[in-house]
Amino acid sequence: MVPTRRRALLAAIAGVGLATPALAQGRYPSRPVQLIVPWGAGGGTDATARIIGSLLERDLGQPVNVVNRTGGSGVVGHSAIATAPPDGHTIGMLTVEIAMMHWQGLTELKPSSYTPVALLNQDPPGVQVAQNAPYADIRALAEAIKSRPAGTFRASGTGQGGIWHLALVGWLQAMGLRGDHVRWVPSNGAAPAMQELAAGGIEIVTCSVPEARAMLDAGRARSLAIMAPERNPQFAQVPTLNETLGINYSTGAWRGIAGPRNMPAPVVTRLGEALKRAYDSNEYKEFMASRGFGTVWRDAEGFGSFMAESDRSMGEAMRAAGLARG
Amino acid sequence: MEAILQAFALVFDPFVLGVILASAVFGLFVGAMPGLTATMATALLVPVTFFMPPVPALAAIVTATAMAIFAGDIPGAMLRMPGTPASAAYADESYAMTRRGQLNLNMGVNLVFSVAGGLIGVAVLVLCAPLLAEVAINFSSYEYFWLACLGLTCAVFLSNADPVKGVLSLLIGLLLATVGIDPSAGVPRFTFGEVELMQGVNFVATMIGMFAISELLRNAVTVRSAGGAVVEQVGDVFRGLGPVWRRYWFNFLRGSGIGTLIGALPGAGADIAAWISYAVSKRFSREKEKFGTGHVEGVVDATAANNSALAGAWIPALVFGIPGDSITAIVIGVLYMKGMNPGPTVFLENPQFIYAVFLVFILANLLLLPLGWAAIKGARQVLRTPRELLLPVILLFCIVGSFAMTNSLYGVSLMLAMGLFGWFLEEHGIPVAPLILGLVLGEMLEQTFVQNMIKADGDWLAFFSRPIAGTLGVATLVTWALMVVRAVVGVRAPKLQVT
Numbered sequence: 001m002v003p004t005r006r007r008a009l010l011a012a013i014a015g016v017g018l019a020t021p022a023l024a025q026g027r028y029p030s031r032p033v034q035l036i037v038p039w040g041a042g043g044g045t046d047a048t049a050r051i052i053g054s055l056l057e058r059d060l061g062q063p064v065n066v067v068n069r070t071g072g073s074g075v076v077g078h079s080a081i082a083t084a085p086p087d088g089h090t091i092g093m094l095t096v097e098i099a100m101m102h103w104q105g106l107t108e109l110k111p112s113s114y115t116p117v118a119l120l121n122q123d124p125p126g127v128q129v130a131q132n133a134p135y136a137d138i139r140a141l142a143e144a145i146k147s148r149p150a151g152t153f154r155a156s157g158t159g160q161g162g163i164w165h166l167a168l169v170g171w172l173q174a175m176g177l178r179g180d181h182v183r184w185v186p187s188n189g190a191a192p193a194m195q196e197l198a199a200g201g202i203e204i205v206t207c208s209v210p211e212a213r214a215m216l217d218a219g220r221a222r223s224l225a226i227m228a229p230e231r232n233p234q235f236a237q238v239p240t241l242n243e244t245l246g247i248n249y250s251t252g253a254w255r256g257i258a259g260p261r262n263m264p265a266p267v268v269t270r271l272g273e274a275l276k277r278a279y280d281s282n283e284y285k286e287f288m289a290s291r292g293f294g295t296v297w298r299d300a301e302g303f304g305s306f307m308a309e310s311d312r313s314m315g316e317a318m319r320a321a322g323l324a325r326g
Numbered sequence: 327m328e329a330i331l332q333a334f335a336l337v338f339d340p341f342v343l344g345v346i347l348a349s350a351v352f353g354l355f356v357g358a359m360p361g362l363t364a365t366m367a368t369a370l371l372v373p374v375t376f377f378m379p380p381v382p383a384l385a386a387i388v389t390a391t392a393m394a395i396f397a398g399d400i401p402g403a404m405l406r407m408p409g410t411p412a413s414a415a416y417a418d419e420s421y422a423m424t425r426r427g428q429l430n431l432n433m434g435v436n437l438v439f440s441v442a443g444g445l446i447g448v449a450v451l452v453l454c455a456p457l458l459a460e461v462a463i464n465f466s467s468y469e470y471f472w473l474a475c476l477g478l479t480c481a482v483f484l485s486n487a488d489p490v491k492g493v494l495s496l497l498i499g500l501l502l503a504t505v506g507i508d509p510s511a512g513v514p515r516f517t518f519g520e521v522e523l524m525q526g527v528n529f530v531a532t533m534i535g536m537f538a539i540s541e542l543l544r545n546a547v548t549v550r551s552a553g554g555a556v557v558e559q560v561g562d563v564f565r566g567l568g569p570v571w572r573r574y575w576f577n578f579l580r581g582s583g584i585g586t587l588i589g590a591l592p593g594a595g596a597d598i599a600a601w602i603s604y605a606v607s608k609r610f611s612r613e614k615e616k617f618g619t620g621h622v623e624g625v626v627d628a629t630a631a632n633n634s635a636l637a638g639a640w641i642p643a644l645v646f647g648i649p650g651d652s653i654t655a656i657v658i659g660v661l662y663m664k665g666m667n668p669g670p671t672v673f674l675e676n677p678q679f680i681y682a683v684f685l686v687f688i689l690a691n692l693l694l695l696p697l698g699w700a701a702i703k704g705a706r707q708v709l710r711t712p713r714e715l716l717l718p719v720i721l722l723f724c725i726v727g728s729f730a731m732t733n734s735l736y737g738v739s740l741m742l743a744m745g746l747f748g749w750f751l752e753e754h755g756i757p758v759a760p761l762i763l764g765l766v767l768g769e770m771l772e773q774t775f776v777q778n779m780i781k782a783d784g785d786w787l788a789f790f791s792r793p794i795a796g797t798l799g800v801a802t803l804v805t806w807a808l809m810v811v812r813a814v815v816g817v818r819a820p821k822l823q824v825t
Contacts, residue, residue: 041369047659050373066373067733071525072514073507079521080734104512107521154781160512185467185780186510188773191655195592195648201466201781214647214658217669220463283376291662 028088028267032063035257036084036092038077040070043189044211044293048121048255049093051287055278060270073097073159075107082113086260088267091117096163096253099311103318104161105325111307115263118275119256119298119306121288123208124228125157125167126238128221130197138225138244141204142175145182155204156185156193161323163253164190164206166314167227169321171206171241174249179321197221208253209235210292227251234292251317254296254310256303272300333681336381337689345382346389346686350693353390354701357397360407360720361534361727364394364596364636365652372656380664381682387660388683389690391653392444395596395632396698399436400705403429405720407538412596412632414533414762415604422620434563435570435622436629437698439578443630444691446582447589447637452684456670458638459645462590467781468789470593471774472798477598477767479805480605481760483617489813491756498751499764500771502527509769510776522736529765531728531741536758538724539745542717563702574626577607585631589638593770595651596632596639601763603631637687644668644680 035053039045050066057064069077074097081092094114102110127138135141145153157164165186169179182204187193190207197205198220205212205221209232215221223238228250231240241247257275259268278284279297288295298306318324336342349371356367367390375383398409403420413420423432450458465473481496482489505516506526517523571578581603588599607627608617617624639650640657647668649655661668666676673680708716728741748758782788790796 041365041372041656043655044659046369047372047663051376054373054376068369069733071506071732072521073512073524075507076521076525106507106512106514106524151783160510162512183780183783185777186512186773187777188509191648192593195463195646196466196777198463198646199466199469200464201468201777214668217667217671218646219670220646287376287663290665291659 028270029060029062031089032065033060033088034084034090035064035066036077036081036090037066037068038070038074038081038092038095038097039068041068044291045093045095045255047291048288048293051284052093052120052257052275052278055281055283056271056274059274059277073101073106073162075101075109078109079107081258082109082260084260086115086263088259088263088271091257091259091271093255094258094307095255096310096314099307099314100161100163100166100318103315103324111304111311113261114258115261115268116300116303116307117257117259117268117271118279118300119254119296119303120275120279121256121293122252122254122296123210123294124226124232124250124252125164125206126209126212126226127171127224128194128197128205128207128209128212128216129203129224130200131220131222133203133222135224138239138241141224142245145172146175146177150178150181151183153182153204154185154202155182155206156187156196156202157190157205157207158187158193160184160186161318162186163251164208166317166321166323167251168204168206169323170249170251170317171227171247173320174241174247175245194221209238213292232292232294234289251313252294254306256298256307258303268300329677330681332678333685336678336682337385337685339381342382342385345378346385346689346693349386349390350393350690350697353393354397354697356390357394358400358409358701358705359727360401360409360538360723361530361730363410363530364391364398364412365656366730367391367394368653368656372660375660376663380666380679381686383660383664384657384679384683385686385690387653387657388686389693391636392633392687392690392694393697395636396437396440396629396694397701399440399629400433400702403432403436404705404709405538406541407720407724408533410597411530411533411766412600412635414537414597415600415759416625416628417537418757418759419604419618419621419624422618423622423625424620426620428620428622430563431566431570431622432625433702434565434567435625437563437695437702438567439581439626439630440633440698441691441694442578443582443585444633444637444694445688446579446630447586447634448684448687448691450586450634451637451640451687455641456645456673458587458590459641462592462642462650463646463648464794465591466792466795467774467777468792468795469798470770471778471789472795472802473591473594474767474771474774475802476798476805477602478763478771479802479809480601481763482809483605483608488755492760495751495756495758495760496764499761499766500768501764502532502761503765503768504772509773510780522732522734525732525736526769527765528728528731528737528740529762530731531737532744532765533762534724534728535741535744535746536748536751536762538720539742540749540752540758542721542724543745543749545713545717563699570622570626574623577623577626578630580606581627581630582634584627585634586638588631589635589650590641592642592648592650595653596635597766599635599638600628600632601766604628633691640683644672645670 037049053064053066069080084090190211193205194215356362398413402408402413402417406421408414408417584603585599604624607624639654642648642650643654728737731737
């Protein structure tokens with residue numbers, strides 16, 4: 001009695017074991033998909049990934065689990081995406097940091113370590129000052145920065161060498177100043193930096209306008225300009241650098257979906273189609289508009305070349321700013 | 327007035343009430359599981375709330391977190407495993423009460439004072455949110471630096487034994503906090519080229535290891551003999567609370583006050599509120615020597631504080647869109663998604679929603695009383711389980727919880743290693759609570775220090791340059807000076823008697 005039952009059990013286990021690879025070769029996705037987010041729950045990247053995840057779930061007919069792999073300035077999560085098996089059941093949300101971290105010597109990973117699927121979002125940096133700051137517009141602020149000695153002004157928005165730090169450096173260099181003319185105070189992100197701005201600890205925050213939005217709405221801070229080719233319809237009153245200072249400098253943080261290198265082409269196609277439908281859905285559009293996030297679409301190929309270009313320009317900017325190593 | 331009536335209609339809707347009840351059960355479960363935190367409960371609720379109208383979406387989060395913070399006390403008292411970080415400060419004290427046969431009293435105190443503390447927090451949120459937010463927004467890195475210093479001072483009050491051993495434990499915690507990418511220059515430290523170590527030493531996994539695994543190790547030795555004592559304590563959890571109220575009503579008010587204030591400060595939440603209020607309770611107690619031996623006084627302060635901090639954290643979140651803790655960091659995102667953009671105008675544009683949130687807060691805290699009581703009754707059955715079965719199951723939960731913190735085996739390995747280390751420390755009379763505190767405050771201390779030095783270009787006097795920072799700084803230095811003087815005098819006094 002006991003041996004037969006045991007044998008039956010073994011047969012069942014063996015059956016399951018044999019069946020799994022057979023299933024995996026069939027339709028994609030054959031089991032739940034993991035969507036890795038290199039940043040913490042509650043942030044903009046997490047929120048974007050969660051709305052995309054719930055829309056993908058509907059389309060793919062399999063659960064899509066958003067998994068936060070945080071820490072190490074994004075290295076931990078990005079590395080988890082790159083080292084997953086390339087079968088499409090583990091994908092992730094790449095952020096601009098992947099084009100920056102390797103220049104800093106934090107990791108070997110770079111955009112080419114992934115199979116790009118789609119670019120979904122891009123947000124340009126803004127220039128925020130406290131409400132009671134004596135600068136009526138970006139011109140007045142730029143004049144004040146130029147006329148005072150280096151180190152008079154202090155700015156924040158993210159950690160040392162982060163995207164908003166680079167934005168500041170790029171802007172200063174475009175004005176013919178040194179990258180460290182305004183002293184950078186590293187922070188844990190945009191929200192603590194905006195708090196520091198409102199508390200009077202620093203003078204400038206170069207995070208994106210949506211990140212600064214609560215303080216702008218609360219009448220504690222003002223956005224003087226954005227570093228983008230054109231204005232953001234969500235914040236139409238904020239001018240660009242080009243139309244005010246005649247500086248054609250733009251950069252930005254971006255988010256997109258990718259998988260490990262060597263993901264099969266049919267999987268990329270299937271995911272790309274599902275993402276395109278998610279991107280075009282009203283839910284996604286409404287969500288991004290409600291947060292003030294910018295929406296940009298690039299398919300797999302477009303995202304690949306976009307990342308390569310981002311990698312090149314970030315490397316250039318970081319070398320110029322003295323932030324690159326090696 | 328019309329908005330308030332609208333709010334009542336919004337909340338007392340069958341669907342909303344159903345959501346509240348379901349998220350209450352969810353919150354109790356998550357809170358009682360070691361390693362599953364109130365923050366995680368909120369993050370898990372976010373995808374669900376995508377498809378809900380604003381009021382039930384926020385009701386789900388408010389209810390689940392209020393339940394989770396209380397539920398964390400249950401395993402803390404029964405098994406010495408704080409269910410959430412907010413219960414870590416007094417898990418030892420609660421467990422000591424249980425071993426003295428006072429599980430009933432401890433659970434009753436935790437439940438009733440959690441509810442009452444939560445209600446005080448809500449009252450403050452309703453009555454003076456804009457005013458308090460105005461104070462909180464003036465905190466710059468100078469103020470936070472001194473706050474972190476004051477927080478570290480609590481370590482001395484957390485250790486019953488030798489203060490030197492408490493400080494030693496604290497320093498180990500601060501050392502562990504330096505692992506990972508440093509918060510200022512972005513340079514990896516003590517990572518040995520290991521990617522997982524770049525995220526640093528996760529403090530929840532460490533906490534589970536230090537409290538739960540070390541206790542499991544001790545229990546494993548005596549698995550056949552010990553056990554029975556706890557099971558006998560089945561009775562009325564509300565008995566004996568009258569005298570506690572009469573005796574410690576001031577502790578309760580103080581704990582709730584401290585909790586709400588700390589909750590309202592951006593970046594400090596329920597866990598730090600519990601640590602600080604426990605330390606304050608001991609510092610000003612007339613029976614300091616009883617702390618750590620199963621004395622209810624500190625539990626009253628701390629359990630009221632962590633629940634009141636929850637509502638406190640909504641103050642800067644609603645008024646300025648600045649998260650008061652890790653839970654409201656997620657809430658702000660939900661507010662935007664639901665078109666309730668945080669800011670002073672939220673009170674003018676959507677008053678009925680804000681009143682509805684307040685109502686849900688009150689309702690959730692009242693609901694905590696019967697549901698918490700049921701949870702205690704249910705959890706008690708767990709203790710009846712034979713210990714040779716219970717201990718492995720606890721270990722399993724520890725593994726699940728620590729995996730959930732990092733979503734990788736790194737959390738599990740860390741938890742197990744810290745368990746062994748915690749056992750080693752306690753065998754040598756070194757308390758583990760100060761180590762956890764050091765780990766919690768380490769990054770804030772380092773980051774604000776470096777920010778201050780960069781901002782002031784190395785000028786030390788700048789640490790005292792702002793009114794609040796100056797006051798906090800002088801208070802900290804005076805406290806330290808008094809401690810040193812007392813230690814020196816304390817050492818000398820016996821010597822004088824000898825000669």
